[in-house]
Every structure is written in C-alpha cells, then in structure tokens.
Amino acid sequence: MAGGEGSRLRPLTIERPKPMAMLGDAPVMEHILRLLRAHGFTDVIVTLHYLGSTIENYFQSGEDFGLKITYTYENEPLGTAGSVALARNQLTEPFLVISGDALTDVDLTALATAHEVCDSEATLLLARVPNPLEYGVVVTDDDGRIVRFQEKPSWGEVLSDAANTGIYMLDPAVFDLIPPGQQVDFSMDVFPAMLSGGRPLYGHIADGYWTDIGTLDAYRAANDDLVSGRVRTYHGPSYRSDGPTVDPTARVDPTVQLRGPVYVGRGSEVHAHAAINGPAVIGDNTLIAERAEVSNAVISGNVVVGVGASLEQCIVARHANLGRGVTIREDVVIGDRSTLADGSSVRPGVRIWPRKFVDEGVVVDRSLIHAPQARRTIFTHGGVAGLANFELTPEFAARLGAAWGSTLPVGSSVVANRDQTRPARMVKRALMAGLASVGVRVIDIGATPFPVGRFSCARFETEGATHVRTSPYDAASVDVRFTNPRGVDIRPTEQRKIEATFMREDFRRVGSASIAEITVASAVEAYQEALLRVVANPEITHRHVGVVVDYSDGTCGETLLSVLTRLGVRDTAVDASPVDIGTGGMAIQERLARLGRIVTAVGATFGAVVGPDGNRIWLVDEQGASIDSLTVIALVLDGLRARGIAGPLAVPFTVPNSLTSYASDLGFTPIRTQANVANMMQVSDGQQAVVAANGRNALAFPHLHPGPDAMATLVHLISAQALSDLSVSARVSSLPAFTLAHREVSVAWERRAQLMRVLNSHPDRSDEGDIDGVVFGEGSDRAVVVPDDDRPVFRVMAEGEGPVAAASLADEIEHLVASAAR
Structure with a gap:
C-alpha cells in the first residue's frame, strides 16, 4: 500500500x-x-x-x-x-x-x-x-x-x-x-x-x-535507528553502530571529524575541518563545506551546506541550498529546493515549505517564513494550557483560533468568554482574531463563568464555545477550553483535528468579504432566568435560608448575587469582586477554614466556596464543618427527590457503590461513565440525565446545560434545604457513610502501557465495561485504579465497610500497582 x-x-x-x-x-x-x-x-x-x-x-x-x-x-x-x-x-x-x-x-x-x-x-x-x-x-x-x-x-x-x-x-x-x-x-x-x-x-x-513513520519526529528517529544499526537492511551498506559508514564514492577530507553513527552517501563531499556528529545522515551528492558542523540531522540528497554553517537535530529535504554561516536549530524542517542565504538562521520548531527563499541575515522564527515554535502536542487533559505570554502567547492563541475555526464551517458562530484576569483577556482577544480570520463569527460574552458560556451555545445556536481562564492552581498559566454545540467538551478526535491543523499550519484563508465579525452580546440575564426556572421553589423565600458564599475572586458573584436576592436568600458574599491580575488566591483548605468561621459567626444555614470559573463547589455546614464531595451529591439528590424529581444519574465508575445504592433507593437510575468529566458530560447529555456528578466537587444539571455548574449546584442545595426541617449537619448525619480512601502511585510515562496491560490481565480484575481505568473487587469492597492524564501517577480509590476497611484495601491495591510498575 x-x-x-x-x-x-x-x-x-x-x-x-x-x-x-x-x-x-x-x-x-x-x-x-x-x-x-x-x-x-x-x-x-x-x-x-x-x-x-x-x-x-x-x-x-x-x-x-x-x-x-x-x-x-x-x-x-x-x-x-x-x-x-x-x-x-x-x-x-x-x-x-x-x-x-x-x-x-x-x-x-x-x-x-x-x-x-x-x-x-x-x-x-x-x-x-x-x-x-x-x-x-x-x-x-x-x-x-x-x-x-x-x-x-x-x-x-x-x-x-x-x-x-x-x-x-x-x-x-x-x-x-x-x-x-x-x-x-x-x-x-x-x-x-x-x-x-x-x-x-x-x-x-x-x-x-x-x-x-507517521510524524517528522518518527521519521528522524527511524533514520537514527537505521544508521545506528538497530534495524537490519537487505541491501547497500552495513551500517555501523559505533562509527561512520562512508560510501566508497564519497570524499571526506582527512581533517573532518565523524563522530558516532554517521552515514555519508554516494558522491558526497565533506570538506576540511567540518564535523558531523551522529546519528546523522548525509544523502547522496551532498556538499558539506569547510568548518560546517552537522549534529543529529537528516540531510537528503543534492544539498549544499555552506562554509561554517551549523545544523542541529533538523531535517533538510533534497536540493536545498544553505548559505555560508547559516544556523538551523532543533526540530526544524527545510523543504525541497529552498534557499537560505548567508547568515540567515532558523529558530527551533520552524517548517519552511518547498521553494522558499530566505534573505541574507534574516532570523526565521515562524513557519513559511513567520510562525512560532511548533509544539509536540497542544492539548492536555481537557484543553490547551501554557505559561501566559511565554508558551501561550498572542501569536500562539491566534493560530489556535484559526486552527479551531478551520475545522468549523465558514460563516458559523462560536461563543467566547473568559475569567476576569488580564492574561485571559489577552489570550481570548487573540483567539477571537484567529477565528474571525478563517470566517467564523465570534459572540463575545465577556468576563463570565464557564457555565454561562456552555449555556449560551444553545441560546445562540453556535458550533461551540471557548473559555479562557488563568489557572486557579498556577497564576502564571492560562487554560483554553473548547465545547461542541451542546456545550459539552470536545472529544479527543475533535482535539486531534484541531491539533493536526495547528501543527501543519493548514489554516483556511478567506477573502476580505468573508472575514467574520466579533459581536459583543449579553448572556448572563438569560442564564439567570433559566436557572430560576429550573429550581423554582417558593419555599426558599419562606424559609429565609442564609448562606455565606466565597466566590474565590472570580466572576460568579456578578452572576449569582442577583439570583440569590430574587430567591430571598440571606447571603453573605466573600471575595465576590473579580481580581484581574490572577494572583492565585488562597488554597481551598484555607478558604474552607475561613468560611467555617464566618458561617458560625453570622449564624448562616451553611456556606459554600464556588470555584473562580464556576465549575466546582465545596461546602461547610452550619457548624463550620467541611462536607465531603460525595455527601454533597447525596444532599443534592435528597433535595431533588423531595421535589418529586428523579431519573438517570450519571456518575463515573470511581464513585463508590454505596453512593449509587443510596441514589437507587431514592429512585434515581445510576449510569456509570468514565472518570473524565468530558465523558461524563457526553454520557449524561446522551442519556438525558437529571444530574451528573464526578465525585470531585463538580455537578452538572443537563436540563440547564451539560457542563459542571457550581452556581446551579448551590441553588439546588438552597432549594433542598428550604424543603427540610433539619439542619444541614443533621441531614448529613442521617445519610449513609460514603467512605473512599485515596492513594497515589508514581509510574514513569514509558511504563504506563505495560502497567495497564498487566492490571487488565490480573485475575482479580472486575469487568465494568468501557471505562478508563481498572476495577478490583465488587460491592462494598471495591477499588479502582485510574491513570492521571497530566501527571506520571496512577490514582487508587477504595471503598469498604468503614474507613479502616477502605484504607486497608487501598493499601493492598497500592502495593499491587507499585509492584506491577517495577
């Protein structure tokens, strides 16, 4: 083929x-x-x-x-x-x-x-x-x-x-x-x-x-393996692993230094005082001039490398002409018949297309003459992330927008929003410019929580949404997320399409008449009205529920405060004014401790910390005690059932059986998903779930929109509390104990595949269908093992008949994973 x-x-x-x-x-x-x-x-x-x-x-x-x-x-x-x-x-x-x-x-x-x-x-x-x-x-x-x-x-x-x-x-x-x-x-x-x-x-x-040989990195590695003797060949030279292989028709000056596995092809010449450091390939009829240095490069045939040129970890296609003193750095590809004049240089990661000309002394830092450094992969777990203004630069963001937009129809629309920080504002503006350049209209809803952006996809009938935020865990980094038309995170296949377009720089170009507009629109009011309709409950006003809400210096305060006022909630707001410099703020445990003190001081019904992007929520009861994430799910389900609402419940396989059993007793139908939030959203949206919860402080209500929504969760909790005669702590005490012990095992990236194979073939493994991890045991004695998407660790979560049993099982599975990883 x-x-x-x-x-x-x-x-x-x-x-x-x-x-x-x-x-x-x-x-x-x-x-x-x-x-x-x-x-x-x-x-x-x-x-x-x-x-x-x-x-x-x-x-x-x-x-x-x-x-x-x-x-x-x-x-x-x-x-x-x-x-x-x-x-x-x-x-x-x-x-x-x-x-x-x-x-x-x-x-x-x-x-x-x-x-x-x-x-x-x-x-x-x-x-x-x-x-x-x-x-x-x-x-x-x-x-x-x-x-x-x-x-x-x-x-x-x-x-x-x-x-x-x-x-x-x-x-x-x-x-x-x-x-x-x-x-x-x-x-x-x-x-x-x-x-x-x-x-x-x-x-x-x-x-x-x-x-x-599917990528440029794989192509260069295959050449390295060939000249290093790692692969058997059935013709031509016998490549040496410990030194150079020089074709008999090639001419190499005695002063030349050939170090390591180097191949010099037919009719090639290497002139005085040049140096070639292997693994390296010098193709047929190629000239390496005086004092040139080539390291770990693949140079095809009929290439001229000028006097004093320096090439490192690059690929040069046939008939290229590289002038005197040219400098080419790692991960660069020079196309066929391209010419780089004397003194020019090419920065890492640049691709120069065939038959291009680079003038004397020009520094090429962008592909096709102007493009920033290429990256091996741009998507991490759930989105694109990088250091603001260093990795995620305005130029990078514009290309990213153009890449995403090139996968969408010309004339289509997307929603764009961001958090309140300056880096997010900078990146979003560049992202929108890239989208407009490929003919995609942008509906800019400003500094609003991510849930508002997801909700707005259906309202504006767009092809998707993008949200830009400064990471709440690293103030120097920026995250960019993308959704489909339903507001669900895009699938890995869609990520790969964007990434392939980005890496190849295969952006669509449209005429000036087709460059799309960027429209500023208001979305908060529509979201607020929809939220009020979903949780309509007159008992909230009658019971005078009092809540202390810590908004984590994010944008949720501007959206949620008026909703709470209209519901008649006595609210005390903490850190509700957005901070635009992305300082990173307090750690969640510090916020919860402070929140507990404020709740008891003002006599509130309970307190909540809403994450700065509006995705996650943490609770304390009226005594200031922190409530674990599994119990929060149970409180929400209990409140929904009190209002006569039940139906499908989407939860990942990492959520303990004790919680799904409780949900079943209330009339909900648990549907297991993979551990990642994107899959939870996709399944809950497709199954028309009433609620979805990942067990890690993120709950979604697909009838509003399919994504995690801390604001909707809070209003549902307020509604549930208004229907109960018990305090929050009493309601928590009446619930079953949802015990889950956590462990982590460090596993090198290169050992992951082998470890997953070993764990999946273990005789004690339980088959729970299409999941992104491994399960051991069943019922109330059950442990799950999940590889972390962003760190070289495997997470272990175990449940049992009480904390001691759960901890014992977690220790056992941790030992099993650690042993298999050795």
Whole structure:
C-alpha cells in the first residue's frame, strides 16, 4: 500500500509521496521491497494514489529489485481495504498486505507460517509499543485469537500494548466483506466485522524492529535507528553502530571529524575541518563545506551546506541550498529546493515549505517564513494550557483560533468568554482574531463563568464555545477550553483535528468579504432566568435560608448575587469582586477554614466556596464543618427527590457503590461513565440525565446545560434545604457513610502501557465495561485504579465497610500497582 499522502510529514511530502521519503541511502519503500524479496515474496502489487507516478517511475517493473511489480491506481480514496480490493482478481491465494511507508525488519516468513498453522482468514502482525495511544491496539487471548480492538485509546482505556502494524496475511475470503468501489478500511471495517461474525482472526507478535513513520519526529528517529544499526537492511551498506559508514564514492577530507553513527552517501563531499556528529545522515551528492558542523540531522540528497554553517537535530529535504554561516536549530524542517542565504538562521520548531527563499541575515522564527515554535502536542487533559505570554502567547492563541475555526464551517458562530484576569483577556482577544480570520463569527460574552458560556451555545445556536481562564492552581498559566454545540467538551478526535491543523499550519484563508465579525452580546440575564426556572421553589423565600458564599475572586458573584436576592436568600458574599491580575488566591483548605468561621459567626444555614470559573463547589455546614464531595451529591439528590424529581444519574465508575445504592433507593437510575468529566458530560447529555456528578466537587444539571455548574449546584442545595426541617449537619448525619480512601502511585510515562496491560490481565480484575481505568473487587469492597492524564501517577480509590476497611484495601491495591510498575 503506497497511496498515502503523508500530511503529517509535510513539508517533506509536498513534492513526493510518503513512501518515497529517504531513509539512509534509499526511499522507505525500497527498504520494504527488499525485505519482501528476502522472505520470498516476489510478485508485488502496489496500490497508488497521491503522486503515484513518482513511485512507478522509480521502481518501474521491479526487475532491478528481483521483483515483478504491477500497479493499481485509486481515482478517489478507497481506504486500505478498498484499495487492495482493486486487485482482487489477481489475489486468489493467501497474500501479504504491507505498508510502503514503515521501517521494519520483522520476520514475514514467521507471519505467513502462523497464518497457515492457525487456519486463519486474517492474521495481523502486532508489535509491542511503549505508548499505544497513537495506534490501533489489539487484544488477543492466549491462543493469539483476537478478542477486541481499541482505536487510539486513552491511557485509562489501554488493555494491551500490542499495536497493529498494518502488516497482514489475508485469505481471499476477506474480499466478501469489501464491496467494490466503496471506501473500506481494514482496521475500522473489515476486521471488526470479522470479529463480530466469529470468523478466524489472529494476531502474531512481531520479533524484530518496526516503526510507523507517521510524524517528522518518527521519521528522524527511524533514520537514527537505521544508521545506528538497530534495524537490519537487505541491501547497500552495513551500517555501523559505533562509527561512520562512508560510501566508497564519497570524499571526506582527512581533517573532518565523524563522530558516532554517521552515514555519508554516494558522491558526497565533506570538506576540511567540518564535523558531523551522529546519528546523522548525509544523502547522496551532498556538499558539506569547510568548518560546517552537522549534529543529529537528516540531510537528503543534492544539498549544499555552506562554509561554517551549523545544523542541529533538523531535517533538510533534497536540493536545498544553505548559505555560508547559516544556523538551523532543533526540530526544524527545510523543504525541497529552498534557499537560505548567508547568515540567515532558523529558530527551533520552524517548517519552511518547498521553494522558499530566505534573505541574507534574516532570523526565521515562524513557519513559511513567520510562525512560532511548533509544539509536540497542544492539548492536555481537557484543553490547551501554557505559561501566559511565554508558551501561550498572542501569536500562539491566534493560530489556535484559526486552527479551531478551520475545522468549523465558514460563516458559523462560536461563543467566547473568559475569567476576569488580564492574561485571559489577552489570550481570548487573540483567539477571537484567529477565528474571525478563517470566517467564523465570534459572540463575545465577556468576563463570565464557564457555565454561562456552555449555556449560551444553545441560546445562540453556535458550533461551540471557548473559555479562557488563568489557572486557579498556577497564576502564571492560562487554560483554553473548547465545547461542541451542546456545550459539552470536545472529544479527543475533535482535539486531534484541531491539533493536526495547528501543527501543519493548514489554516483556511478567506477573502476580505468573508472575514467574520466579533459581536459583543449579553448572556448572563438569560442564564439567570433559566436557572430560576429550573429550581423554582417558593419555599426558599419562606424559609429565609442564609448562606455565606466565597466566590474565590472570580466572576460568579456578578452572576449569582442577583439570583440569590430574587430567591430571598440571606447571603453573605466573600471575595465576590473579580481580581484581574490572577494572583492565585488562597488554597481551598484555607478558604474552607475561613468560611467555617464566618458561617458560625453570622449564624448562616451553611456556606459554600464556588470555584473562580464556576465549575466546582465545596461546602461547610452550619457548624463550620467541611462536607465531603460525595455527601454533597447525596444532599443534592435528597433535595431533588423531595421535589418529586428523579431519573438517570450519571456518575463515573470511581464513585463508590454505596453512593449509587443510596441514589437507587431514592429512585434515581445510576449510569456509570468514565472518570473524565468530558465523558461524563457526553454520557449524561446522551442519556438525558437529571444530574451528573464526578465525585470531585463538580455537578452538572443537563436540563440547564451539560457542563459542571457550581452556581446551579448551590441553588439546588438552597432549594433542598428550604424543603427540610433539619439542619444541614443533621441531614448529613442521617445519610449513609460514603467512605473512599485515596492513594497515589508514581509510574514513569514509558511504563504506563505495560502497567495497564498487566492490571487488565490480573485475575482479580472486575469487568465494568468501557471505562478508563481498572476495577478490583465488587460491592462494598471495591477499588479502582485510574491513570492521571497530566501527571506520571496512577490514582487508587477504595471503598469498604468503614474507613479502616477502605484504607486497608487501598493499601493492598497500592502495593499491587507499585509492584506491577517495577
């Protein structure tokens, strides 16, 4: 299969198809063809699409490679299976499918033998990988029969570290699952259909080297591995792992220093006092001039590197011309036939497209002449985060807005809001400019809580919302979140679309007439009216509930104060005026201690701390005692039931069974979700839940909007208290004990996949469906293990018959996880 465009390898693949990217002294596809020949595969059908003639012109009939090659062309993309099916009339016996854009030395003979021994219709070659998140993961039983597929799972969903390599032995019988002329994919369509139909489908673990050259980092790493002798090749030089490999036709001056694994290709010249530090590749017919220094770089053929130039951890495509004293830093890619004049320099992370010219002395700090440093990944758990004005700069934010907007229709609208801080204001303004530049209208609702932004999606009928805030945990950082049209956090697949557009800088450009407007609109009043309708309860006014609310220096005070006044609540406001400099404020435990003192001093019914962005809430009772997050959920449910409201309750699998049992007794129907809030929102929205709660101080009421909402939670709690003759502390005492013991285990990032595989195969593991973690035990003796999305730790939460039993189980599971992680 050689039809791939290789968009993630741009600019290398703008003027060549991905299989023709050079690895060492040959295109990647040549390495694959020679591997096939070494294992006795001599009749080869090559499927082509993008720039296919380049491949056919290079390999022609295959005679020079000891092969017989024929070609098929896709007029339109047909998917991996659809493209192979074009040759179904020629494939009348078991055949091998292999990608032309991977580097491998795996034993294909062993794969063919395994396919025959198992009497399989499809045998997938699998490779153990340390990070399976970017691969299709395959789960097999002890006999190698495939029992499940996972497409690019999150860490919490990983069941195996065996990745699908895209190499298959297939029986012609699989063609009955591939309709002619339709777009069909092996991994997404054919294999799942075989699995569900019970057809023989096996996996074979590869022995040897395999890597998917899907990104520029992977491309450079594959070259490094090749010249370092980590992968076996079947032609050309025998690369040395401890020193240079120089083609006999190359000329290297005796004063040149070649350090480590270095390859110097055919007809190349390295002049006096130059230095090449490996691993490095110098392609054919390339000139490295006097005193130039090249370190850990991949330089393709016919390149000129000028006198005194310095290249470090970069990629240079064919026919580039780098002048005297040019400086190129790490993670830079120079496209084909580009020219960098004398004294110019390229900052880290820049991509220069083919056939560009950089004038003398120019410092290039942006891709395509002007773009900031590229990042490996821009999304962390739930959004984009970075140091304000250093990582999350106005330039970065404008590109981020353009990237998101490029995934939305021209002429569509989005809501934008922010917290009260200056960094958030700066980032949001740049973000809005980027959105407008790609034809997306922005409805700016100003400095308002995130729940108001989520609510406004439906009101304004937008494609989504974005919220910018200074992190309440790190005043130097800014977070940017995105939602879909329902106000639900965007899914990982949507994040990857934005990220791919951002990294490739493949922004849509519109004419001046289509540049969108930025409209200032009011949203708070509509949200307030909706909130009052949802919790309408005349008893609130009659009972004269008194509440002390700490607004954490955020924007919720401006939204909530008038709602409490209209409800007749006697409220005492603390830190209700927004602070615009993002100082970070007090820690939550300090706020709760202070809140408890104020509540008892003024004789309030209870007190609440509302998070600065309006997502989370913490409570104290009338005696100033802190109320745990699980009990807060129970108080809300108790109040809803008192008003005759019940229905689906969405809670993650990390919430203890004791709480879901209590909810069931009240008439609610618990629905388990994954541990992350985004999945909780998606499930609760789809299941029309009455309430959703993550067990970590975030509750949502999907009839208002699907996201966490501390303000709505507070008003529901006030309503519940107005219907009760008991004090808050008495109501808490009447509830069951929801005991949950917490532990954390440090686990290195590279050990995560292996640990998830071990935990998921443990005999004491309980199967609780599609979750992003692992469960042990059941009933009231139950522990869950969840990998943290942002830190190299696994979280352990255990419940039991009382605190002692819960702590004991937590210790036991902590020990199990720690032992498995070693």
